[in-house]
Amino acid sequence: MTTAPSLKRTAFYEIHKNLGAKIVEFGGYEMPVQYSGIIDEHKRVRERVGLFDVSHMGEVEVWGRDALAFVQRVTTNDAAKLSEGRVQYSAMCYDDGGIVDDLLVYHMGDHYMLVINASNIAKDVAWLESHVFGDVRLKNRTDDISLLAVQGPRSLDTLRKLTLADLGAVEYYHFIRHKLAGTDMVISRTGYTGELGFEIYFPSDVHTSEKVWNAVMDAGKEFGIGPVGLGARDTLRLEMGFCLYGHDIDKTTNPIEAGLGWITRVDKGEFIGRQPILKTKQEGPKRKLVGFALNEKAFPRQGYPIHAGGRPAGVVTSGMFSPVLEKGIGMGYVETPLAKPGTTISICIRNSEVPATVSPIPFLSRK
Numbered sequence: 001m002t003t004a005p006s007l008k009r010t011a012f013y014e015i016h017k018n019l020g021a022k023i024v025e026f027g028g029y030e031m032p033v034q035y036s037g038i039i040d041e042h043k044r045v046r047e048r049v050g051l052f053d054v055s056h057m058g059e060v061e062v063w064g065r066d067a068l069a070f071v072q073r074v075t076t077n078d079a080a081k082l083s084e085g086r087v088q089y090s091a092m093c094y095d096d097g098g099i100v101d102d103l104l105v106y107h108m109g110d111h112y113m114l115v116i117n118a119s120n121i122a123k124d125v126a127w128l129e130s131h132v133f134g135d136v137r138l139k140n141r142t143d144d145i146s147l148l149a150v151q152g153p154r155s156l157d158t159l160r161k162l163t164l165a166d167l168g169a170v171e172y173y174h175f176i177r178h179k180l181a182g183t184d185m186v187i188s189r190t191g192y193t194g195e196l197g198f199e200i201y202f203p204s205d206v207h208t209s210e211k212v213w214n215a216v217m218d219a220g221k222e223f224g225i226g227p228v229g230l231g232a233r234d235t236l237r238l239e240m241g242f243c244l245y246g247h248d249i250d251k252t253t254n255p256i257e258a259g260l261g262w263i264t265r266v267d268k269g270e271f272i273g274r275q276p277i278l279k280t281k282q283e284g285p286k287r288k289l290v291g292f293a294l295n296e297k298a299f300p301r302q303g304y305p306i307h308a309g310g311r312p313a314g315v316v317t318s319g320m321f322s323p324v325l326e327k328g329i330g331m332g333y334v335e336t337p338l339a340k341p342g343t344t345i346s347i348c349i350r351n352s353e354v355p356a357t358v359s360p361i362p363f364l365s366r367k
Helices: 013-018 038-047 067-074 118-129 155-162 206-223 230-239 274-283
Strands: 022-026 029-034 050-053 058-063 087-093 099-107 112-116 137-140 145-151 175-180 183-188 197-203 226-228 287-294 305-308 311-322 327-335 344-349 352-359
Touching (some): 013 029, 038 050, 058 118, 067 112, 118 137, 155 197, 155 206, 197 206, 230 311, 287 344, 305 327, 327 352
Parallel strands (some): 050 226
Antiparallel strands (some): 087 099, 145 197, 175 183, 287 352, 305 311
């Protein structure tokens, strides 16, 4: 008889429990899916500021003389364009062009840090290790690092109270190393919400982690800060049209059909998956990932069929009720001729075909 592996907990688990969070399994961790409610938390981030525990994300360091060559080989974007203090959105692909994972690449000066999805950590690390060459050393630092996301229009006002660093000077997709709440950390101008925001990386011991959490909550009190769970993280990213691995992208999807051609630099030289990706780019994809909005009051979900002209034409990959737009929105793959914004399609919900319109992504425009 085999027993199921025990779930991991972040250093903030007791805080989540004491706040009355609804805890669910996600990516092998016990994580908060909501506190006061998904819609309330969603609007808090859009209008004020929210605090997310995203310590379940994976961090893998790449060291050695061949670190850049390795990152270039295993990722689709051009890491040679990075300088110290910059971050890049990228992807890793299999030989056939299917996506291993999407990720962030940090240029840390003397090494690189790859930030990968929680549900993919074991798979990604094994895949990376299988492609090591030359003077390259990988260090899986996931269990050593706590990661908080502070997101929303008042995020800068909140964090600048806790550091002497000029956070207003940190550009989008850049980071600095500095003390915040008395703790040495990486302060990154990144996020998964489309709002002004930061992600902060620091040692994951419980004492330090709880100290930082409490300091951020105290600093943001006057701006209406509150904790935010994975539920609102998902609705926030979908309003911005950000892909979620396992939903909008996976091993069966090519970056070109997923709308990720902008992070796929086929002109940088060889990388894993380049040839099939180049072929798809040259020939044009047979299907494309699109956004859509429902024309009636209904809510799309992953796996719902998409029809056009009464026949099957695709499938929903992500769907929800948008708290800001107050209507059902989603993303899904459709046949390429149907991908033009304004095209009418139908989402099959139970026994009905609900009309929808292909919409530009993102659904919201943010400053």
